[in-house]
Structures are given as C-alpha cells and as structure tokens.
Amino acid sequence: MALTVKQRGQHIATFRFVQVRLMEILAAWVPSTAEMEAKLLFGPHIWDAAQGADALGKRGHELRMRLQHSLAPAAEYIAYLDEAAAVTGAAKRIAVLYDVMLPGLMARYRRYLQRTDTLMDAPSVRVIEGILLANERMIREAAKLRAELPSLRFGAEAELQRLAAREESVVELVLETDDAPQAA
Amino acid sequence: MSNALFAGDPARDSRFVVKERWIECDNLPGDHPLHKLQFFHRQMNEEVDSLEASAQTLVDFPDSAWELRLALARQCADEARHAVAYRAQVERRGGRVGQFPVMNFQYRIISARTDVISRLVIQNRSFEAGALDAIAYGVEEAHRSGDHELAEFYEAQLADEIAHVRFANQWIRKALKDDPRTLLRMGVSLGAAAEAFRQVMGTEGTEGADYPAAVQARLDAGFTEEEVRQTIELASKARDTEKATPPRSK
Numbered sequence: 488m489a490l491t492v493k494q495r496g497q498h499i500a501t502f503r504f505v506q507v508r509l510m511e512i513l514a515a516w517v518p519s520t521a522e523m524e525a526k527l528l529f530g531p532h533i534w535d536a537a538q539g540a541d542a543l544g545k546r547g548h549e550l551r552m553r554l555q556h557s558l559a560p561a562a563e564y565i566a567y568l569d570e571a572a573a574v575t576g577a578a579k580r581i582a583v584l585y586d587v588m589l590p591g592l593m594a595r596y597r598r599y600l601q602r603t604d605t606l607m608d609a610p611s612v613r614v615i616e617g618i619l620l621a622n623e624r625m626i627r628e629a630a631k632l633r634a635e636l637p638s639l640r641f642g643a644e645a646e647l648q649r650l651a652a653r654e655e656s657v658v659e660l661v662l663e664t665d666d667a668p669q670a671a
Numbered sequence: 672m673s674n675a676l677f678a679g680d681p682a683r684d685s686r687f688v689v690k691e692r693w694i695e696c697d698n699l700p701g702d703h704p705l706h707k708l709q710f711f712h713r714q715m716n717e718e719v720d721s722l723e724a725s726a727q728t729l730v731d732f733p734d735s736a737w738e739l740r741l742a743l744a745r746q747c748a749d750e751a752r753h754a755v756a757y758r759a760q761v762e763r764r765g766g767r768v769g770q771f772p773v774m775n776f777q778y779r780i781i782s783a784r785t786d787v788i789s790r791l792v793i794q795n796r797s798f799e800a801g802a803l804d805a806i807a808y809g810v811e812e813a814h815r816s817g818d819h820e821l822a823e824f825y826e827a828q829l830a831d832e833i834a835h836v837r838f839a840n841q842w843i844r845k846a847l848k849d850d851p852r853t854l855l856r857m858g859v860s861l862g863a864a865a866e867a868f869r870q871v872m873g874t875e876g877t878e879g880a881d882y883p884a885a886v887q888a889r890l891d892a893g894f895t896e897e898e899v900r901q902t903i904e905l906a907s908k909a910r911d912t913e914k915a916t917p918p919r920s921k
Contacts, residue, residue, distance in 0.1 A: 510744055511733065517726035517747070518681035518778065523719060523754075523768065530722045530751025533729070537744035544737065555737045 489604045494663065496550035497558055498599055499543050499611055501661045504557035505568070505592060506540035506618070509584075512572045516580050525577040525639060528632050532625050539618040546614050558664075564657040571650065582641035583650060585629035589622045591654040676867035678782035681723045686769030687716075693876030696772045708766045715757035716773040722750035724781040724794050732787040739787070742838040746795075749831045756824060776871040780864050788846045788853055789860035795839030797864065799832050803892060806832060807885030829885075833892045840893035881906050 490498065513529045513536060520526055544555035559565060574583050596615045605612050633640050641647070672691060683689055690696050699706045725746040732740075758768065781794045806829045813822035846853045884902045894902070 510740075511730060514726040514729040514744075514747065518723040518782075521682040521684040523684060523686075526719060526722065527751045527754055530726070530754075531748040533726060534744045534748035537741050541737070541741055 490602055490608070492550055494661075495603060495608055495611060496547055496552045497663055498603075498661050499547040499550055499614075500552050500556055500558040501560050502596070502599075502615075503540050503543035503547060503555075504559055505564075505660075506536050506543060507557060508568050508572075509588070509592075510536035510540060512568070513584070515572065519575075520577050520580060522577040522639065524632060524636055525581060528581070528629060532628075535621045535625055539614075539621060542614045542617065546611055549610060558662065560660045561657055561662060564654075564660055567650070567653050567657065570653070578639050578641040579643075579646075581629055581633065581639055582647055585626050586641075587647050587651045587654065589626055591651060593619055593622050595660055672870045673867070676783055676863055676870070677776075677779040678727075679779070680775050681720070681778050683773070683775075686767075688769070688772040690772045690774050691776075691871070693774065693872045696774060698875075705766075708761060708764045709771050711757050711760040711764070712766060712768075712771045713773065715754050715761060715768075716775075717777060718750050718754035718757055720775055720777040721794065721799070722747055722754065723775075724778045724790070725750060727778070727782045728787060728790050728794075731782075735787050736842075739838075739842050742842075746835050749835070753828055753831070756828070760821075760824075774871065776868070780867045780871075783863070783867070784860050786856060786860075788843055789856060791839040791843055792857050792860060793864045795835050796843060797861070799839075800836050800889065800892065800894070802832055803829065803836065803888040804882040804885045807888050808882040829888060833888055836889075836892035836894075844893075881909060 510533050513533045517526050517529050517533070520529070541555070544557075547556065548554040568588075571583050571588055574580050596619055600612060600615060603611060680689060697709060699709050703709075725743050729740060729743050729747070761768070761770070777794070777798055781790050781798075784790050784793060806825050810822050810825045810829065813819070813825060843853075843857070884899060884906060886899055886903075889899045889902065890896065
C-alpha cells in the first residue's frame with residue numbers, strides 16, 4: 488500500500504535528520520583529520536549534505552510537518568551513525584562515509600522511491616533524486632582522490648562489512664509516531 | 672602565548688611544520704624570488720583554517736538557526752575550493768605543500784570563543800572583512816602586473832568572501848536587535864581576539880600590512896556607509912601612527 492501523507496512527512500523528516508547528522512559528522516572530521524586532501528574532500532560535501540537537509544526540510548513542511556524539522560530515526564540507526572562518527576584516521580573515515588554510509592543511505596532513498604506514489608509525491612521524488620545525484624558525485628570524488636593518493640585507501644574490508652551489516656540490520660529507519668517533530 | 676585566548680591546533684599532516692608566532696615563520700622579503708610562492712602557500716593554509724573554523728562552529732552550535740548553519744556549510748565548501756585554488760597557484764610556480772612553515776592562528780583564535788555570534792564577528796566580520804580589502808587590492812595589483820588570470824581568481828574569491836561577510840553581518844545585526852547585550856559579548860570577544868592576534872603577530876607581522884578599504888566590497892557585504900567611513904578613518908590613523916614611530920633596527 489502506498490504511503491500516506493503523514494507517513495511521507497515522517498520519512499522525509501527522518502531523512503532530514505540523517506542528512507543533518509552527515510553534515511555534522513563531516514564538519515567534525517574536518518579539523519580532526521590530519522590529511523589536507525581529506526579535509527578538502529569533506530569541506531564541499533558538508534554543503535552537499537546541508538543542501539539535501541534543506542530541501543527535505545522544505546518538502547517536509549509541504550507534507551504538513553513543521554518547517555526544517557527532523558524526526559530521529561530508530562535507535563539502532565542512531566547508534567550506527569554514532570559508531571561511524573567516532574571513526575578516526577583519514578583512510579578509514581573516507582571508507583566509512585563513501586563506501587558504507589552513503590551507499591546504505593542511497594539504498595534507503597531508493598526504497599522510498601519504490602514505495603511512494605510518484606505522481607502525488609512527485610516533489611519528494613525530485614528532492615530525493617537530487618540527493619542521490621549529489622551522493623553519486625560525492626562517491627566519485629572520493630574514488631578519484633583515493634586513486635590519486637593510495638595512502639587514503641583503507642585496507643580492512645572486514646571492518647567495513649561489519650559496519651555495513653549493522654546498517655542493513657536496521658530494517659525500518661522511520662519511527663511512525665505521533666510525537667512532535669524534533670530538531671536535528 | 673595565553674591558553675585562554677587560543678583553542679588547540681587543528682590536525683595537520685606530516686608535510687606541515689606548524690609555528691605559533693609570525694616571527695618563527697619564513698617571512699621572505701618582497702623582492703625574494705620565492706616571496707609570491709610563500710604568499711600563496713600561506714593563503715592555502717589560511718583557507719584551510721577558515722574551512723576548519725566554519726566546520727567547528729557547525730559542530731559546536733547545533734542549536735543555531737538552520738539558515739545560519741546552512742550558510743556556514745556553504746562557507747565550508749567555498750573555503751575548501753579556495754584552498755584547492757591556492758594549492759594550484761603554489762604548484763604552478765613549482766612549489767609544494769609543506770614547503771614553508773604555517774600558522775593556525777585564525778582557527779585557534781576563532782574557535783576559542785564560546786558563542787556563535789562572537790565567532791562570526793571574529794571570523795567573518797573581522798578576518799574575512801579585512802581580506803576583502805586585501806583581495807580587492809590583489810585584483811588591481813594582478814591586473815597591473817599583467818596576470819589577468821590571477822586577477823580573475825581573486826575576483827571570484829572576493830565574490831565568495833563578500834557573501835560570507837554579508838551573512839555574518841545579517842546574523843550579527845539580528846542578534847543585536849534580539850538582545851542588545853550581545854554588543855557587550857562582542858566587545859569582550861573582539862578584545863580577546865585582538866590581544867591573541869597581537870601575541871601571534873607581534874609588531875613585525877602587521878607592519879605595512881594595511882590595505883585601502885574596499886569600499887564597494889564592504890558595502891556589498893552589508894556594512895553601512897558609516898561603518899565603512901569608520902574603517903577608512905581607523906586605517907588612516909593607524910598609518911599615521913606607524914609613520915610617526917621610528918623604524919626598528921632589523
């Protein structure tokens with residue numbers, strides 16, 4: 488069954504929470520990552536993540552949520568985000584963000600596109616398609632940097648697989664609740 | 672240097688040698704063949720510092736208005752682009768990253784402040800507003816020397832920096848309107864930043880470093896005509912004081 492307007496609003500507001508969290512994770516990594524090239528990779532992507540959050544925050548308002556408000560995702564997903572945020576070292580941070588977090592999030596966006604009514608929820612579709620394009624570019628830019636600087640390649644594949652499995656284990660990101668929206 | 676005035680250093684990779692004070696850096700004279708290269712290298716690191724400061728502000732003040740956070744996020748992207756562009760200038764002239772010592776005083780002074788308006792006052796309305804004057808001067812100088820490509824780069828950077836100063840001016844004015852006591856906090860923070868800057872630069876680091884006020888750029892950045900006039904007057908007084916002070920032996 489297609490998502491109701493309320494469910495769409497909850498999904499969009501939850502995605503906004505994740506986009507804001509991505510922006511914050513990248514921002515925290517900029518001063519604390521030593522390698523200049525990694526900082527300069529993260530810097531523009533802070534803006535990409537923020538633009539995604541902004542577009543979702545406006546779309547959520549159209550779906551009768553408050554303007555620029557977020558809904559926290561499932562607790563397990565927050566724990567996964569926190570684990571990712573705590574990673575240290577340029578190579579590992581790059582791998583976690585561009586090989587695990589963004590692909591995992593993109594899969595969730597695509598599942599939303601499959602579930603929603605693409606006619607009546609077309610504005611959300613446009614917003615999400617824009618975010619997917621931005622994420623694909625971010626991943627390409629990270630791949631290009633690692634091709635140029637092998638020292639930024641992370642070798643411990645098993646660690647990434649474990650984190651990816653943790654992400655996939657959260658089947659339902661969105662908490663369907665009557666609670667008031669909360670700021671991220 | 673006083674710890675209360677400075678946050679810790681941001682991380683730097685092993686190519687960089689980080690110094691705390693201007694006098695400890697390689698400060699090549701204007702006629703040195705590597706002077707320009709050193710200038711671009713310094714600018715590259717200062718852009719990284721600015722990126723780091725904006726990013727840190729995003730992290731430290733999660734409850735700020737979303738529109739302000741969005742503007743800071745944009746600033747992060749802009750400063751990163753500028754750093755990449757300055758790096759290209761360095762490498763185009765045969766230089767390399769880490770060739771000269773660097774200082775992270777901007778990040779350390781800005782991030783030591785504990786409220787978001789003070790950070791905007793220091794980073795955007797002071798450091799970056801000063802950069803408007805320096806960049807506008809750089810545009811003219813680059814044209815005079817026939818380096819029109821460099822002039823175009825400076826023009827693009829100037830447009831970005833104007834936007835950074837403008838959004839800061841907007842949020843500072845709003846904060847002043849919402850709570851006039853903000854002015855006191857701004858005064859305390861500016862005083863602390865000025866003292867920190869003096870400790871880093873000494874008198875040597877600021878000698879002859881004043882540029883004519885970029886009037887139109889400052890107006891575009893949201894300063895009032897009265898504020899621009901005050902800037903011109905203060906700069907003029909500073910030049911008069913410098914002229915009246917006997918030169919130190921070197």
